[in-house]
Structure formats: structure tokens, C-alpha cells
Amino acid sequence: MSGRIVPLADAVAELVHDGDTVALEGFTHLIPVAAGHEIIRQGRRGLTLVRMTPDIVYDQLIGAGCAAKLVFSWAGNPGVGSLHRFRDAVQHAWPAPLEIEEHSHAGMANRYVAGASGLPFAVLRGYLGTDLPAHTATIAPITCPFTGETLTAVPALNPDVGIVHAQRADRAGNVQFWGITGVHKEVVLASARSLVTVEEVVDELTPVPGAVVLPGWAVTRVAHVPGGAHPSYAMGYSDRDNDYYQAWDAISRDRGAFTEWLAGVTA
């Protein structure tokens, strides 16, 4: 079973291919940033990137030219401001045009739920009266067969690869995470292949209040990457590096400064 635990570079090389639909998730917490950097290093191109809250790591992937399309619900530097690489791609097609497919959080979360559930779509009370349905083809009305009420349907998200960061795995590849768990479980279960980077590999997963455990057989690969969520955090292991979020604003505003940052990652 320990064959499930591999080095990060091997896992990314095995799982992520040009043109894939890839979701790196983590709602503020446990964002798999190191895995994103590895995708940049391996020079993947033409990815459809999926994420509820594209933030720094997606700004980096977009600026590095990995992405052809972004499926998302809120793209910003939380607490700081805009994502300048994302803006530059949408507004000026730099370094490449970026197609977008835009939803709300409720819609994205339910798309993952449908994906994890083996259903082709999910139903919610959402988007009604907004301008989103006019610009997003993946939002459609649906009628309740019992009450006749009109609600909204969104199609399932089933990424080729789902990637999250977690606190721990045991040697069999069972994964445990706690704190703000976001859509971690859903993205792993919705994806055809999955990678979980972890702070620590332990002999036994002792129970933790609020913890979610994903059995190893539901995960494709696990990689041991301490600090792999930086500048986000892993509750019980690290704190959020708020200064880095601030610093990113200046780096990302300028194509030159960004290119220099990028050289540092791919060196």
C-alpha cells in the first residue's frame, strides 16, 4: 500500500498532463501551493484550472502560462485586493488568453458535490436575477417535478486531477485533515485522479476532533510536503503568512517582477 506515497515531483508528473482539468482546492486553509509550484516547474500547458477561490497560487499558475481556462467563483488576494496576473490575463491576454467560466461559491460547492456523488448535476437556489446565467453556459433553470417551482441546475465538476493539502497521512495513505475543511473531500472524490500533499506521515492516525479521514483507497497519490500549504496554513502545524499575501501584491502587479519571481521557482 505504501506505493501510494510518492515524491511530489513524481506524483505531479504521473497525474497532471497538458490539457487536463485540474482543481487545487483549500478554502483559505490547506491550499496545496507546493503542488502548484511543481506544476509550474514541470511546464504544464493548456490546463483548465478549477478552484472556488483562485488566489496566489492560481495567480502564479496563470502568470506562468499553465492555464487556458479558469473555472471559479471568487478570484482575489484575500484581504489584500486583486490578483494582478489573473487581471492581466483576462484584460490583456498576458501571457496567454484566459477563458473564464464564472460561478458563485454556492454553485461551485454544489458542482463538486454532484461530482463526488456521481450525479450529472446539482440543484440550488442560486443565481436568480443575477447577470451570471447570461454569461455562464453551465447555469440552467430546472423545474421541481412536485411543486413546479423553478430552481437552478449546475453541472457536476469532475476534474481529471484534484489536489489538496492535509495535515497527515498514515503509511497506507489514509489521509486526515481538520479545521476548515472546505471542499477537500468533495474535490478528491469528484476527481478521476487525486493527490494529497501532507505535513506529516505517521504510523497511526490518532483521532482528532473535527477531523475528516479519507481512506487511502479513495486517494490516488499522497506526497509528504511539510509546509506545502505556505503561504496558507495547516492548522496545528503552521500559521498563515499574512505578510506574504501583502508582498504578493507588489510582485504580481508588475510583469517584470513576476517574471523574476517565476525564474526563482523554475530554477
Next chain:
Amino acid sequence: MSGRIVPLADAVAELVHDGDTVALEGFTHLIPVAAGHEIIRQGRRGLTLVRMTPDIVYDQLIGAGCAAKLVFSWAGNPGVGSLHRFRDAVQHAWPAPLEIEEHSHAGMANRYVAGASGLPFAVLRGYLGTDLPAHTATIAPITCPFTGETLTAVPALNPDVGIVHAQRADRAGNVQFWGITGVHKEVVLASARSLVTVEEVVDELTPVPGAVVLPGWAVTRVAHVPGGAHPSYAMGYSDRDNDYYQAWDAISRDRGAFTEWLAGVTA
């Protein structure tokens, strides 16, 4: 806030009225049996009883004449056999006719999910090819607006009253339960009014691995009823009384023996 915690008899008198739709849930574990007996004692009539797995306590409520209708997915004495009072009601209208609305577990669970979510219906891959849709009006086909695939819709369950048993509450009425949690959260959130009977009222809910906490403001009433799940169990507090499940078979087989049992409850 402590006004939320009241004696069981008061809670049942306040929340459960003749003709109400009432769900007592608990998947093998944490079944609110004492609350069911209190409903019997208070002589409620014409109830629509909802429960995934009607077992002893529903056999008792049906035999006592409280129910006009049963909405369910599996009615049996788990590990023992049939529910004889349920059978007698369906086959011989004793003590009263019992209308039934029959689903599968997947359908019932999703009906509670829709109810808890404020949606009029849920979608699942279920019932296809079975004879259930021909006999249950609350099963309908629904078409995915994106793929054209036909799936199954079931309407939300929103009981007037949802009742569950739990391990603990704090004095503000926040409720905590762990182990097999079934559809506890869903039934409380789906119901217009709710009652949670608890083994213990504590000053503070210390975290427990695997525990679910329902904030007090999401619960209508809490009653302190140690042993209130007997003959089912409350993990960490009591064991399942398997002998009682066996013994119920003989009591319930015979109208006379049952009537004698009933006299003991209502005495």
C-alpha cells in the same frame, strides 16, 4: 437560553400535536425511544410518522394507534425479523388502517437532505427499474438539463417535528452527538420544530472526535432523558440491549401481549 431545556413531557406536549408529521430518527444508534413513549402516553392521534428504519418504537406507536400514515424505507426488527404491529396494521388495519409511503434508504436520506437545504426536491440515481415508483407518488423522473440523462427526483421531507436522541447538551442547548450519526443533523434542520433528548447536560461541550455539534439556536427544545434511547444505545453511555429486541418479537406478535405492554407504558 436555558429556556430551551425543558422536561420531556412538556416538550412533547408543546411540540407534537394530533395530525402532525413527526420524524423520530436515529440509525440503529441514538433512537429517541423515550420520546416515542411520551407521545404514546399523551395519546396523540392521526400522526404521519416518518422514519428510515421503523423498528421497535414505531411498532409501539403504530400498535398504540398514534399513526395514520408511515413514510419509511425499511420496517423491521433489526437482526430479529418482522415488526408485527406494523404488519398487523398494514395487513389487518389493527388498531387502525395505516397508509404507507415507501422509499429506499437513499431516497429517504436525500429527502431529508433536501428538507434541510430548503430545496423542494433532491436528485439521485435510484429506484430505476424497481416497482416502487408505480406505488409511491413521491418518486418522479427528472432530466439533467446538461446531459439529457434521466434520473430520479424525490420531494423534500419537512416534518412538523423532528426528534432525535444525543449524548450531550450544554446549558445553552447546544447539542453534541458522535458515533453513528445517521440523519440526525438533517432531520433536525429539515423540521419546523425539533426536540433532542440527551443523556447528559454539561457545562461545556468538550470536543470529541467524530462529534457533530448543532448550535442551540437550530434546535427548538432539549430534554434531559438519561437512557432515553433504550433499547438502542448511546455510544459512550450505554450498550444496545439486544435481548430486548429479541423479547419484543414475542410481545408484538400477539395483540393481547402487546396491549398488556401498552398498559404498562400508559399507566
Next chain:
Amino acid sequence: MSWTADEMMTVAAARALRGDTRCFVGIGLPSTAANLARRTHAPDLVLVYESGTIGAKPDRLPLSIGDGVLAATADAVVGVPEMFNYWLQPGRIGVGFLGAAQIDRHGNINTTVIGPDYADPRVRLPGAGGAPEIAASCGEVIVIVRQSTRTFVDRVDFVTSVGHGDGPGDRARLGLRGRGPVLVITDLGVLEPDPDDRELTLTRLHPGVTAEQAVAATGWKLRVADTVTTTEAPSEPELTALRALTGAKEHP
């Protein structure tokens, strides 16, 4: 060691579970068989109970589907909606074990009512439980049921769970994901769906049982395979492990 027909049936069912399969287990014979498999040849078998326990490793036979020992020893405990939606429905479970009050020649199962009139049943049974979606979504289904003309009927009175419908192509037409019943294990032998027309066919007999007995215990004209093999008798380790689980005294 001698053994009963029920023990043979349980051992045969246990043997049908291989390696690290995920197995959706109901209480009763399926649970006994799955726990026996985990203690003998399939220690990595992942037991999944509809009460929400994934990867339970009970040290004794659970007495109900929601036995505390399941939650206490599981890799993960999830709510019932999650169990059906995230784990069963998408086809993550390899094998589903089902029982039956009636089973017909195409492996369709009835656990709802006996008699022609749903509204006025001759016998009211417990109903569907998790079975319809287990039968639909597991990679394959194994049925364990004692064989008699009362149970093995030409057409079930009520289709609670779809086996092979009316024959080839029906599962695909209905959009059911799994392969349906691949084995029906009884106290007499084993029936398998014919590869061509999906009719249940006698392919194996337990030691000491004749094809005539199996045919006589079936409510339709049971087809017998050209080659009928004989089940290997329960081994001493199998019986010892089984009796340790069930607490049964050594059989006379």
C-alpha cells in the same frame, strides 16, 4: 469436522470476496461472510456498512448494522446521506451483498410484499432499505439466500432491487452502473447468470447436494450448466474462524 448447510453457504460467500475489495455489507449472513473473509484469506477487505462506517474492523460479529463496534473500529464514520451519495452511488464499492425474500430467474429481488396486490399484501416484508441502490451501484452483487420454491420464483411479486431485469441489456437500458448479481449463493450450491441470456443457472453444488435437489428447490425450471463443479468443503480453519465469530458450538 462436519458442518451445516448454512455454514457451507457462509463459507462459500466468504470465499467469493477477494483481496482488498470494498464490500457493502448488510447484517446477518452477508456480515458473517464478510467478517469471515476478513479473518481468513482477505485481511485487507474493506467492510462498508450503510450505517456510515467505512473500513470497520470489528473484533466480534456486529449484532446490528449500527453496532458500536463498527463505529469504534472504522477508518471513517460518515452520515447516512454521505454514505449513499458519496460512497455508494458513484460506484466506489466493488461488491454488494444482498439477501432476498424472493428472487427470480433473472436475479431480481423482492423484499417488499408477498402476494399480487401491493395494497393488500399476503405478507408485508420490511421493504427496500439500501438494497435498490446497492443492486444498482455496486460493481457487482452477490446474493446469499436459502434455496426453496417459496423463495426462488419465476417472477418476483414485487421488484425491490433490479437484478438483470428481463434479460440482456436491461441494466444498461435502465442506466444501472454495476454488473448486477454475478453469484447467487445458497445452502445447496451456486447459481450464476448465463452469459448470453442472463438467466440464473446452476453452476456449482455444495458437497453432498444433487442437481435434482437444487432443481426441486427452485420455482422455475432451473437450468443446469453443462459442467457443474462441486464446492470445496469448508476447511477446518474456515469452520473454526466462522464458529469463533458466530459463537456456534462445534456442530455434532
Next chain:
Amino acid sequence: MSWTADEMMTVAAARALRGDTRCFVGIGLPSTAANLARRTHAPDLVLVYESGTIGAKPDRLPLSIGDGVLAATADAVVGVPEMFNYWLQPGRIGVGFLGAAQIDRHGNINTTVIGPDYADPRVRLPGAGGAPEIAASCGEVIVIVRQSTRTFVDRVDFVTSVGHGDGPGDRARLGLRGRGPVLVITDLGVLEPDPDDRELTLTRLHPGVTAEQAVAATGWKLRVADTVTTTEAPSEPELTALRALTGAKEHP
């Protein structure tokens, strides 16, 4: 003590939260206001963050919507799908706090794009996040936003979150559960929808601000209520609590 316009805005927003309301809080000014309310006049206020924390009791201002202090002090932490489906969607949350890049005369909000062409925006904004469903499902909505002609526009370039649509009856027609924006709190004063036609109307001014200033900072011809009240200036306890939260030095 003197105070800034932003401090006045935050204090006014905090005061709008009463008793044991459940409040859906976004990061930034809404979070500051909600935390201030909990520390001053509304200790039983239930803070709900879209990251999944219910009843968080942070001892400092959270720096992000998923700050560890929220999970560590919450009554319950749930997954994001559950937060939106079980807690927000059915209308369990009394008050939703929203910001805006643009807001129009009927309280509709834009946080998506500036400019007439969605496909080729003048400014690409972060997008919807949780806002459309917060605006739809909370009992009522309070908007906090600095007032300027750039932000207060006759018609938003993009409706990200519905306020009062095009006027009376639109929310009901759309099937939106909550009452929509009941207060728009700015650095100049407070706007409220007219009870009849739902147009945002100036009803209150912060101390030292004139109606002319508010009108001049609005991109449509702002209606001024017959009676415009004056906000009570921030009290010393309010300012002390606010500055303790934000770490701001005492103002000049």
C-alpha cells in the same frame, strides 16, 4: 475622542446588529463591524463565516475568512457545501453583510466587472463569491461601502447580487427568500430603500456630513428623506473596542 469616517461607518454597521442575530460575515469592514458588535452591545451575536465556522468567538480580528482563530473558537465547523446548503440557503441566517464595487439605486450589487462588456472588461473584479446567495437567502442584507459617484451608479454594469431588482415585487417574483438590502451604510450616512418604490433614499447622515455631500457622492439623483436624522457619534467605549480590534492607534 475624534474619529475617522471609516470608524463612523464601522460603528454604525455594528450598531445595526442586535441581540442574538445570526450574521453571515465577509472579511474586511463587515467582519470588523460584526466583531465590534459582539464586543459591545451584542455579546450573543452569532458570527457565521462562509468558510464553515458557526458561532466563532475570535479574540482578535480574523485576518482572513478562513483564519484559524475562527475554527478554533467556533461552536461548529462544517464543510463549505454544508454551509451554503444547510445553513445559508434555507434562510437560517438573519443578517448578511455585503460590500460592493458598484451599487445602484435599487441596491443591486456588482463585484464582477467594470465596463459594459463582460468579455472585455475595463476592470476585472474578483467576482461573486458567496454574495449572490447571501443576498438572496439572508433574512436581510446590510451593505457597507464607501460612498462615491464611481461606486454609487444609476445602474450597475453587472448584477452580481440582487438587491431590489428594478423595484417593488421583483424579489418575490424571482423567488428570493430574504428582504434584501435594508440598510446601506457608507462613510457619509445611511441609505434605506423607500418602502413604496424600493429606491435607495438618504435617511441618515453621520455627524458633520451634509446632504449635499451625500448627493454629490452619488451617481444618480439621490433622493433625500423628508426627515434625515443624524447618526450618534461613536462613543468612547465603541472607539476603544474598535481600535483594540483593528490595532489602530488612537486617531490624531
